[in-house]
Amino acid sequence: xxxxxxxxxxxxxxxxxxxxxxxxxxxxxxxxxxxxxxxxxxxxxxxxxxxxxxxxxxxxxxxxxxxxxxxxxxxxxxxxxxxxxxxxxxxxxxxxxxxxxxxxxxxxxxxxxxxxxxxxxxxxxxxxxxxxxxxxxxxxxxxxxxxxxxxxxxxxxxxxxxxxxxxxxxxxxxxxxxxxxxxxxxxxxxxxxxxxxxxxxxxxxxxxxxxxxxxxxxxxxxxxxxxxxxxxxxxxxxxxxxxxxxxx
Amino acid sequence: xxxxxxxxxxxxxxxxxxxxxxxxxxxxxxxxxxxxxxxxxxxxxxxxxxxxxxxxxxxxxxxxxxxxxxxxxxxxxxxxxxxxxxxxxxxxxxxxxxxxxxxxxxxxxxxxxxxxxxxxxxxxxxxxxxxxxxxxxxxxxxxxxxxxxxxxxxxxxxxxxxxxxxxxxxxxxxxxxxxxxxxxxxxxxxxxxxxxxxxxxxxxxxxxxxxxxxxxxxxxxxxxxxxxxxxxxxxxxxxxxxxxxxxxxxxxxxxxxxxxxxxxxxxxxxxxxxxxxxxxxxxxxxxxxxxxxxxxxxxxxxxxxxxxxxxxxxxxxxxxxxxxxxxxxxxxxxxxxxxxxxxxxxxxxxxxxxxxxxxxxxxxxxxxxxxxxxxxxxxxxxxxxx
Numbered sequence: 001x002x003x004x005x006x007x008x009x010x011x012x013x014x015x016x017x018x019x020x021x022x023x024x025x026x027x028x029x030x031x032x033x034x035x036x037x038x039x040x041x042x043x044x045x046x047x048x049x050x051x052x053x054x055x056x057x058x059x060x061x062x063x064x065x066x067x068x069x070x071x072x073x074x075x076x077x078x079x080x081x082x083x084x085x086x087x088x089x090x091x092x093x094x095x096x097x098x099x100x101x102x103x104x105x106x107x108x109x110x111x112x113x114x115x116x117x118x119x120x121x122x123x124x125x126x127x128x129x130x131x132x133x134x135x136x137x138x139x140x141x142x143x144x145x146x147x148x149x150x151x152x153x154x155x156x157x158x159x160x161x162x163x164x165x166x167x168x169x170x171x172x173x174x175x176x177x178x179x180x181x182x183x184x185x186x187x188x189x190x191x192x193x194x195x196x197x198x199x200x201x202x203x204x205x206x207x208x209x210x211x212x213x214x215x216x217x218x219x220x221x222x223x224x225x226x227x228x229x230x231x232x233x234x235x236x237x238x239x240x241x242x243x244x245x246x247x248x
Numbered sequence: 249x250x251x252x253x254x255x256x257x258x259x260x261x262x263x264x265x266x267x268x269x270x271x272x273x274x275x276x277x278x279x280x281x282x283x284x285x286x287x288x289x290x291x292x293x294x295x296x297x298x299x300x301x302x303x304x305x306x307x308x309x310x311x312x313x314x315x316x317x318x319x320x321x322x323x324x325x326x327x328x329x330x331x332x333x334x335x336x337x338x339x340x341x342x343x344x345x346x347x348x349x350x351x352x353x354x355x356x357x358x359x360x361x362x363x364x365x366x367x368x369x370x371x372x373x374x375x376x377x378x379x380x381x382x383x384x385x386x387x388x389x390x391x392x393x394x395x396x397x398x399x400x401x402x403x404x405x406x407x408x409x410x411x412x413x414x415x416x417x418x419x420x421x422x423x424x425x426x427x428x429x430x431x432x433x434x435x436x437x438x439x440x441x442x443x444x445x446x447x448x449x450x451x452x453x454x455x456x457x458x459x460x461x462x463x464x465x466x467x468x469x470x471x472x473x474x475x476x477x478x479x480x481x482x483x484x485x486x487x488x489x490x491x492x493x494x495x496x497x498x499x500x501x502x503x504x505x506x507x508x509x510x511x512x513x514x515x516x517x518x519x520x521x522x523x524x525x526x527x528x529x530x531x532x533x534x535x536x537x538x539x540x541x542x543x544x545x546x547x548x549x550x551x552x553x554x555x556x557x558x559x560x561x562x563x564x565x566x567x568x569x570x571x572x573x574x575x576x577x578x579x580x581x582x583x584x585x586x587x588x589x590x591x592x593x594x595x596x597x598x599x600x601x602x603x604x605x606x607x608x609x610x611x612x613x614x615x616x617x618x619x620x621x622x623x624x625x626x627x628x629x630x631x632x633x634x
Contacts, residue, residue, distance in 0.1 A: 086501075
C-alpha cells in the first residue's frame with residue numbers, strides 16, 4: 001500500500017487530471033483535507049470509500065460546483081481552479097453526477113443534444129446524435145421522444161452517460177453509476193464504460209461501491225475522513241483494503 | 249342571443265389577449281426562471297413611453313409614415329425594455345437568484361425608481377446621470393486593471409463615488425443655469441400622455457349591428473404573433489433548448505457546458521422585451537402614465553399563477569378565462585338568465601362595474617387556488633423537483 005503523500009513523479013503536463021492539496025469546506029466544516037490525486041491519460045481510476053467520506057464532494061470540486069479554499073485542479077496541465085463548471089465542461093470534462101440529473105421536462109433526444117454543448121462551437125454544427133451512442137445504449141434509440149424525467153432509473157443512468165459522451169470529453173467523471181440500479185442494467189453499464197475506454201481512450205474517474213466494477217479500474221484511491229489514505233494499482237487491491245474501505 | 253354570445257366571446261378574448269400579452273413576459277421571467285419581478289409593470293410602462301416617443305417622431309414625418317409608426321414602435325419598445333431588463337438582471341437580480349424575498353423587495357424598489365425616473369427625466373437629468381456613469385464606471389474599469397485592485401477596491405469606491413457624483417451634479421446644475429427651461433424641463437412629467445393610434449387602427453370592422461374595434465383586433469393578432477414567436481423560439485432554437493434546460497436544472501446544465509449566465513441574461517432580456525411590446529400595445533387602448541404598469545402587475549401575476557407556473561399553455565388558458573370572467577361579470581351578461589330571481593339579479597347588478605368585477609374575479613381565483621394550488625396545468629412527471 002503506498003500512501004498519498006508520495007511525490008508525483010510524472011510532470012504535470014502528462015497527467016490528464018492533477019489535483020493538489022485540495023481543501024474544501026461546507027461553511028465551517030472541513031470536508032476535504034489536503035487531497036492529492038492524479039489521473040494519467042487513457043487510464044481508469046476508481047475512488048473508493050464509505051458513505052460520507054467526501055467522494056462526491058471531491059468530484060463536485062473537480063467539476064467546479066464547489067470551490068476549494070486552498071489547492072488547485074488542473075486538466076492536461078492547464079489550471080482550471082478558477083473556471084466555472086460550463087468552462088470546465090467545454091475544456092473536456094464529462095460529468096455524470098450521482099442521481100443522474102437528467103433534465104426532466106426535455107425529451108431524451110434533447111437531453112442528448114445538450115451534451116453537444118461541451119464541444120467547441122465550430123464542431124457542433126450538426127445537431128445529430130452519432131450512431132455509436134445508440135450502439136453503446138440501444139435502449140435510448142427507442143425512447144427519443146420520451147421525457148427524460150419519465151425514464152426508469154437505469155435508463156436515466158444510461159442517458160446521463162450517453163449525454164456526457166456526446167461532448168467527446170477527455171475525462172469522464174462518473175459518480176456511483178450503479179447506485180440503485182437492477183443487476184442486469186449494471187452489467188450493461190459496466191460493459192459500456194469498458195467499451196468507451198477501449199474505443200475512445202479517454203480517462204475515467206469513477207466513484208463506485210460495486211466491487212466487480214472497481215476491479216475494472218487501473219488504479220484506485222481510497223478515501224477516509226476527507227483525505228486520501230491509500231492508493232495503488234487495482235490488481236494489488238487486497239481483501240483487507242476492500243474490507244476497510246468498501247461498504248459491501 | 250347568438251350575437252350576445254359572439255359579443256361575449258370577442259370581448260372576453262379581447263380582454264384576455266391584453267392580459268396574456270402583458271403576462272407573456274412574466275410567464276418567462278417568473279414562470280420559467282422563477283424570478284419574482286415586481287418591476288415587470290414598469291418595463292411595460294417604458295415600452296408605452298417608447299411608443300409615445302416614436303409616435304412623436306413619426307408625427308414630424310407625417311403622411312404615410314405616421315400610419316406605420318406602430319411597427320417601428322413595437323420593435324423599439326422591445327429593444328428598450330429588453331435593454332433595461334438586461335441592466336436590471338446584470339446589476340441587481342443575478343446577485344439574488346434563489347432568494348425570492350430579497351428579489352421581491354429589490355425589484356419593487358426598482359419599480360419605484362423607474363416610475364420616478366419617467367416623471368423627472370430631463371436633459372439635465374440625463375446629462376448628469378450619463379456623466380456620473382462615465383466617470384464612475386470608467387474610473388473603476390481603469391483601476392480594475394491594476395494588479396492590487398482587490399486591496400484598493402473599497403478605498404477606490406469610497407473616493408470615486410462622491411467625486412463622480414459631485415462633478416456630475418455640478419456640471420448638470422451649471423448647464424441648467426446656462427440653458428434654462430428647455431434643458432431642465434422634464435420630458436414627460438407626471439401627467440398622462442396620449443398615444444394617437446394610426447388611422448387604420450382607430451375605426452372598427454362592422455359585423456351585423458356590432459363593430460369590432462380595429463385596435464382590439466390588432467392586439468389579438470399581436471398576441472398571437474408573440475405567442476407563436478415565443479413558442480418557436482423556445483421549442484426549436486438552440487438557445488430555446490438551453491433556456492429550458494437551465495430553468496429546469498441550473499447546476500447540471502452548467503456541468504454540460506451551457507453558459508448559464510448568458511442564458512439567464514438572455515431569458516430575462518426576452519421576458520422584459522415582451523413586457524415592452526405589451527406596453528406598446530397598451531398605448532393603443534388608453535393614455536400612458538408613470539402608473540400604467542402598476543395597473544397590470546397584479547393581473548399578470550394572477551394569469552401566471554392561475555395557469556400554472558412554468559407552463560405557457562396555462563397562461564394562455566388562464567388569460568382567456570380571466571378575461572371572459574371579467575367581461576361576463578363586469579358587463580352583467582348573465583342578467584337575462586337570472587332575471588327571474590330578484591336576489592341573484594341584484595347580486596350581479598352590484599358587481600357589474602369594472603372595479604367590482606375585478607373584486608369578484610379575484611375572489612373566484614382565491615377559491616380556485618384553494619382547490620388547485622398549482623394552477624390549471626401543474627407540472628407532472630416522475631422527477632419534477634429535480
